[in-house]
Amino acid sequence: MSNLVYLVPLFPLIGFLINGLARNSLSKGMTSVIGSGVILASFVVSILLFLQVKEGNAVTVTLFDFINTGKLSIPFSFQVDQLSSIFLLVITGVGFLIHLYSTAYMHEESNAHFARYFAYLNLFVFSMLLLVMGGNYLIMFIGWEGVGLCSYLLIGYWFKNNDYSNAAKKAFIMNRIGDFGFLLALFWMIQHFGSLTFGEVFARADGMNMNDTVLVGITLLLFLGATGKSAQIPLYTWLPDAMAGPTPVSALIHAATMVTAGIYMIARSNILYTLAPVTQGVVAVIGLATAILAATIALKQNDIKKVLAYSTVSQLGYMFLGLGVGAYTGAVFHVMTHAFFKALLFLGAGSVIHAMHHEQDIRNMGGLKKHLPVTHWTFLIGCIAIAGIPPLSGFFSKDEILAAAFSANVVYWVIGVLGAVMTAFYMFRLYATTFLGKFRGTHEQEHHLHESPAAMTWPLIILAVLSVVAGFVGIPAVLGGSHELQQFLAPVFAGSVKLQEAHHLDHATEYILMGASVGAAALAILYAVSRFSKKPDLEEASGFGKLLQNKWYVDELYDAVIVKPLRGMSAFLNNVVEKLGIDGAVNGVGKLVHYGARQLRLLQSGQVGIYLLMMVIAAFVLFIIQLFVK
């Protein structure tokens, strides 16, 4: 099977090349078939690989020597083990559904732009596959950069709109800050471990002391990379702006796959993090803070995609909380379930936006339940799943993270549940305002309301089914399951589990924890539905709500603290240092030479006698000097 591994990223690459190079001559039908077909092909190969891995055949395939210099050898290798095979399935599976959905959603674009869209999307899948399949940190980094580029290209897909281009640039630059940390971590690893290959790095780290400075430094730098890519404090502000891209892009890149790259990276490096509890603490606190901050912001957003974007940031925060408290399986589990229900919600939002002719403000919606039945039901399933109501998938994964958080620190759990309650509240505020009540849009919009075509509803239905059943792979022992996902992933996290002190909650405690979080979430749902289905808040927010609506003014804060001083410094460097200092020095040298030449020119009288006299005097002076200077 190892000879199949390279096929997984190869298919999307071929799709990218065909769609990208022949974009002016391909019809939309051809583009759709090629663009979606290659992902489907990757998905099929991924299933084959998954089945092999399930039998215990994790492989590392080296394609060729990538960098080989001195003692450092970095092969171009792919590693397909339990962790990456799960990600492969999610990426290619959800990716294929979203490609399929896009064929209908993007139908209004011209042929060339349609093909350009699919080329970018294929390139994204290719990069994402490199990221999760790479057998060492460098291949991962190549994919890491590739997905950042594709994210930039797709956020700025409608590049004629200046705001969208700016959002793309913002995403790219904030990602660069994180990438900088990642890159430094790579250099540090080369310097300290002499290798970037996962197996070698982990083997060499295994014998080190807990909280070794090097490990803490490397893990913190890697985490900085993760905060950029996975939109955590302080680098999270790009993700809500990234909603400028087409909605399927938001679903694929900014919800299901790319933003989980940071979680994948930390889960992959779990040994390093387990050996650096200091970093783990930072990860947990940052994750929790992001989860709660983003949840509060989402409470007051009125753009359907913005709510989902902040919800994504918040859910990513939960995943980091899970990583921080050592619940690596829980984090990966949540990545998987989140990929399903958040992709579902985004695609549902896309379906709504499609039906509403690019209206995104939920205050102008309402009562869409009867016009968009499929979208409505699937969206409702997505909302219940993310709110953590059993037996939908979100409950199991979120509960696992919260239980681990409770074992680590009760405060984590309390704040986590608070965030979960807010999640339930804002999701059902969104649901009720959009689908319940009366229609508040224009007559023309109401006239054109229609359910989306089959290419859009089928992905919704499939994702809805997955959102319901995905949790069953990880039923914890307390509920009579055997947590198959944990058993499946056990080889990847074995090293960390060995180091962690085992703490088992007794079943009574676990029941109480589950009951508390589910009960609180259910109350929040009931309150939100009853409040917003009849009387949605259409007024502009005031007081504290205004603060939330304006996202805690974090963008303004960054603008004042970082952007403005940077601009000021640039202006200073330009006007003073550059124009006065450097230009002055350069022009000054020129002027000095000019002035000196004008003065020295007077010596050139043209009188041969004077020249000769000078020559004799000079010779005499040299003669005298050489008498004294030995």
Add this chain to the structure above:
Amino acid sequence: MTIQHYIFLAVALFSIGVIGVLTRRNIIIIFMCIELMLNAVNLLLVAFSKMHSLAATAADAASKAGTEGQIFVFFIMVVAAAEVSVGLAIIVMMYRNTHSVDVNFLNRLKH
């Protein structure tokens, strides 16, 4: 004759050359004075070489030391002859252009 005699003669010739170069305006005289300086140095070279040779043969009859300087002088004379021909050519051209051999007329080169 001791070496001092030669040195005095050479210094006298050189000084005459220098003063001639500095004080005269006729380019031919200046040229001759330059040759005078050159030959003063040549004379010194031959003199030192001869003294060196005498001292060496007194110690060892077979020694060839001190002959190089005298051979060297021949080279200088050949090169000087070539240089003189160039200098004279310049003077001829100068005369054709200015109808004078006075160096002060050459100051127009500056523009």
